[in-house]
Amino acid sequence: xxxxxxxxxxxxxxxxxxxxIKCEQNLGHDTMYWYKQDSKKFLKIMFSYNNKELIINExxxxxxxxxxxxxxxxxxxxxxxxxxxxxxxxxxxxxxxxGLLYGxxxxxxxRLTVV
Amino acid sequence: AQSVTQLGSHVSVSEGALVLLRCNYSSSVPxxxxxxxxxxxxxxxxxxxxxxxxxxxxxxxxxEAEFKKSETSFHLTKPSAHMSDAAEYFCALSNFMFSGxxxxxxxxxxxxxAVHP
Numbered sequence: 654x655x656x657x658x659x660x661x662x663x664x665x666x667x668x669x670x671x672x673x674i675k676c677e678q679n680l681g682h683d684t685m686y687w688y689k690q691d692s693k694k695f696l697k698i699m700f701s702y703n704n705k706e707l708i709i710n711e712x713x714x715x716x717x718x719x720x721x722x723x724x725x726x727x728x729x730x731x732x733x734x735x736x737x738x739x740x741x742x743x744x745x746x747x748x749x750x751x752g753l754l755y756g757x758x759x760x761x762x763x764r765l766t767v768v
Numbered sequence: 769a770q771s772v773t774q775l776g777s778h779v780s781v782s783e784g785a786l787v788l789l790r791c792n793y794s795s796s797v798p799x800x801x802x803x804x805x806x807x808x809x810x811x812x813x814x815x816x817x818x819x820x821x822x823x824x825x826x827x828x829x830x831x832e833a834e835f836k837k838s839e840t841s842f843h844l845t846k847p848s849a850h851m852s853d854a855a856e857y858f859c860a861l862s863n864f865m866f867s868g869x870x871x872x873x874x875x876x877x878x879x880x881x882a883v884h885p
């Protein structure tokens with residue numbers, strides 16, 4: 654199936670731990686994103702990569718480090734997890750340029766709970 | 769700066785009634801506008817989009833939205849609600865024009881639609 658897939662779907666961890674979330678898309682898109690959805694359902698962009706190059710880096714703590722080994726993959730590593738990091742993290746992908754006319758395709762999300 | 773405002777964080781309608789979810793935007797350049805739906809514990813699914821051309825756009829599941837530049841609005845409607853429409857709905861704006869080819873979607877705060885029998 655063509656899609657944006659994220660792993661894991663659920664992640665429960667203790668404060669201070671380091672964790673990673675992986676994302677892969679097989680849609681042939683050249684741009685990928687990480688969005689954070691807080692407990693009030695508000696969605697905010699964190700990072701965006703175009704062809705492995707970081708193009709958007711919002712005000713995000715340095716503990717969050719994205720990595721894009723190729724244009725089909727975008728991972729998110731989080732160091733020293735804090736209670737406030739608890740949220741749902743969505744990966745998304747799109748074409749750049751006029752391809753945006755087709756919108757973004759979102760993954761099903763990773764629910765991170767820090768205890 | 770671009771922004772999206774969704775009026776009403778919760779909307780409740782009866783099955784068969786009209787659905788109206790309100791979205792207003794702020795943008796100093798022509799916007800690309802989107803509506804996404806999020807079912808419980810799922811990702812976001814594109815309902816419909818406005819880029820250029822016809823201001824009344826039709827989407828999936830019987831939804832449509834009208835772009836009104838004079839009112840800076842992009843309200844989502846459906847003539848007859850179904851129980852399966854219960855979900856969170858997000859209006860979003862792209863600042864594509866500002867980013868020189870790159871872009872980010874700016875989301876409204878979302879509206880939770882409840883449909884009761």
